[in-house]
Amino acid sequence: MKNVKLISHYLHNDVYRKSFNQLSIDVFNLDFEPWYEAGFFNNRYIPHSFLLDGKIIANVSVSFLDLIINHQPKKAVQIGTVMTDKRFRNKGLSKLLMEHVIAEYEDQYDFLYLFANDKVLQFYPKFGFKRIAEKHxxxxxxxxxxxxxxxxxxxxxxxxxxxxxxxxxxxxxxxxxxxxxxxxxxxxxxxxxxxxxxxxxxxxxxxxxxxxxxxxxxxxxxxxxxxxxxxxxxxxxxxxxxxxxxxxxxxxxxxxxxxxxxxxxxAFWEDDTLFVRSKYPFNVEVLFPLTSHT
CATH class of the missing domain: 3.40.630 (Aminopeptidase)
Known part of the structure; x- marks a missing residue:
């Protein structure tokens, strides 16, 4: 698409942040603004977005997580807030953002992961993410x-x-x-x-x-x-x-x-299926704490 610009690290920009937040409300009915105002993100939540005519039209966010897995420290990126303005869907914007995020972070972290809703379970394997069953x-x-x-x-x-x-x-x-x-x-x-x-x-x-x-x-x-x-x-x-x-x-x-x-x-969670992209075998028993989901 012409005149589309890729931006990130912009939450300090009131115009862009509020446009991002409005898209989140439109798509997920989720208002990020109170969390931003309360200082929750602490530079650990970064949206990567496409901007068109001053408006955020698509987004893939990353959160940086310090994990302990089998007693060993690991650094991971959790992907979330994957959304596109309904006027610009089916144009490959999410695909481009996913490819950008993977290229940006994969070499710096031990693995990338996300929790997908039931409507998009076929989307993430296209990017090398493997579905992993959590335990209950x-x-x-x-x-x-x-x-x-x-x-x-x-x-x-x-x-x-x-x-x-x-x-x-x-x-x-x-x-x-x-x-x-x-x-x-x-x-x-x-x-x-x-x-x-x-x-x-x-x-x-x-x-x-x-x-x-x-x-x-x-x-x-x-x-x-x-x-x-x-x-x-x-x-x-x-x-x-x-x-x-x-x-x-x-x-x-x-x-x-x-x-x-x-x-x-x-476990069989509705609209919360775990996908992991890792260079190394992910053979541990898995249940990410619920409070760590973004």
């Missing part, structure tokens, strides 16, 4: 011995609570040494500090100085992430979190339990 981990809550423990529910709208959350996020330990994320102010802030994130509660245990992101629904305790500056004792956390109303505990990361045995099955 569950535990019979009735097997867990409950500890009496006091937790406070933190609210990021309260300044003191926000300080606690922000402090714990600094130099956090990975929730799992099998597959965890560190240095993840982005995207973790979208779950911890965004007051409109309502799919979880923020349980703070002062005695262990640990924050547990979790919720309960229909007898299931979902544990999404555990944020601590100390090594995590998951058995202890589970025993403090479980209640008589819980029938099952589901972990949205790879749990490392000593006392209790989880049931492992293959």
């Amino acid at each position: 981990y569950a535990l019979d809550a009735k097997e867990v011995v409950n500890q009496v423990a006091k937790a406070s529910i933190l609210n990021p709208n309260r300044p003191n609570d926000r300080k606690i959350i922000s402090r714990l996020m600094e130099n956090r330990k990975p929730v799992s040494n099998m597959l965890g994320v560190v240095n993840d102010k982005w995207p973790l802030s979208a779950s911890t500090l965004d007051p409109y994130c309502d799919y979880l509660e923020r349980y703070f245990f002062a005695d262990g100085d640990v924050l547990v992101l979790a919720d309960r629904e229909h007898g299931v305790l979902n544990i999404y992430d555990i944020i601590s500056q100390h090594a995590i004792n998951l058995d202890d956390i589970v025993e403090k979190m479980v209640s008589n109303q819980d029938n099952r505990i589901e972990f949205h990361f790879i749990p490392e339990l000593i006392k209790y045995k989880v049931t492992t099955t293959t």
